[in-house]
């Protein structure tokens with residue numbers, strides 16, 4: 001067991017948020033034997049973390065994804081309040097390069113005053129939460145740090161667990177990409193299993209699971225076309241879907257469906273795996289309604305699987321859109337067990353026009369420059385994912401033009417791609 005865990009801690013990326021709030025770039029270093037690569041810049045970064053302080057790391061190793069995220073956020077709040085002054089808390093992600101689902105979240109604690117009290121607090125906390133705690137010592141006469149693992153359940157150091165820290169090259173895949181499978185579900189069973197992990201703590205999850213159980217599965221669209229409208233908030237989806245409903249004399253649906261919408265606030269505040277599983281199951285429940293309604297009239301759907309996927313990926317991945325999973329990743333592929341529409345139209349507007357529309361609606365009044373900058377990157381990531389899932393059924397249109405022109409563009413696409 002301990003051997004296995006040691007292997008899991010092979011390569012790290014740390015995001016500093018307490019000691020150096022201006023530093024958000026990940027820094028990488030590896031443990032000896034696993035990835036013996038030396039790089040000057042990375043070496044300086046690990047030096048900055050390990051010199052002049054007693055250093056510990058905490059790793060949340062539970063397999064339950066819901067508990068893992070819960071413990072992580074609870075530990076963060078708790079550590080910030082109980083650690084002695086002069087300690088810094090740094091977010092840490094351990095992972096094996098290029099290995100999906102190898103990500104283990106955690107923290108680095110730097111104690112600049114080298115107090116015994118800090119170690120006692122951390123050992124107690126690791127015991128309660130069944131976390132793994134590591135401490136670091138500088139090797140005699142060498143510019144190297146050595147890691148020892150302390151096992152909470154055994155209350156002792158794990159024998160033979162010592163490793164040296166060595167700087168490592170930046171891995172090919174961004175660490176956030178390795179965790180994507182936790183938030184993008186490729187089939188009904190995956191999303192269902194994720195909600196099951198939390199059903200004892202969140203009673204509403206049982207109700208969603210029950211609704212999903214009752215919903216007919218593997219439904220196909222019927223005689224009439226099914227058109228999905230997608231895009232960021234305020235790109236004009238509500239306006240366009242209403243016009244399409246009137247013009248095509250169709251049925252207007254949205255995902256999540258009305259019977260789930262009153263649970264949205266509750267699930268939006270849950271760890272990402274649970275939040276995304278909620279929306280994913282919402283799509284499967286909507287699919288059954290789409291199938292039924294498309295027997296009677298054209299169906300227009302306001303948001304569906306592309307929203308779930310685009311927001312899940314864009315939230316999980318940080319920074320530039322270059323960090324997104326590669327173009328050919330299976331995360332962009334439509335799940336084979338989910339009803340596929342005839343056409344998906346993605347509305348795209350310029351950031352300026354979108355802000356103008358939000359302001360007209362009375363939103364985004366006073367946002368700090370920095371926050372806006374991060375929003376810009378987020379918007380770019382969402383739009384980029386939409387582009388990457390663009391396939392034979394997914395079409396992107398420029399929706400900066402007046403409402404009537406947007407409608408005409410979409411009607412033209414419908415006449416090209418759907419049997420009316």
Ligand SMILES: Nc1ncnc2c1ncn2[C@@H]1O[C@H](COP(=O)(O)OP(=O)(O)O)[C@@H](O)[C@H]1O
Pocket residue numbers: 231232233234235236237238239240357358360361399400401402403404406
């Ligand atoms: N093509 C358009 N040109 C100008 N304003 C638009 C256009 N489409 C929608 N709007 C306005 O922009 C705002 C956001 O539109 P809405 O349809 O609610 O977007 P969404 O449903 O995507 O959030 C509304 O005030 C709407 O009247």
Ligand SMILES: Nc1ccn([C@H]2C[C@H](O)[C@@H](COP(=O)(O)OP(=O)(O)O)O2)c(=O)n1
Pocket residue numbers: 232233234237255256279280282283303304305307308309311312
């Ligand atoms: N099928 C869906 C629908 C929405 N979502 C998520 C994605 C975002 O976090 C929000 C966006 O929904 P919201 O209702 O705010 O969007 P609009 O106001 O309709 O533009 O919901 C989803 O994941 N899957």
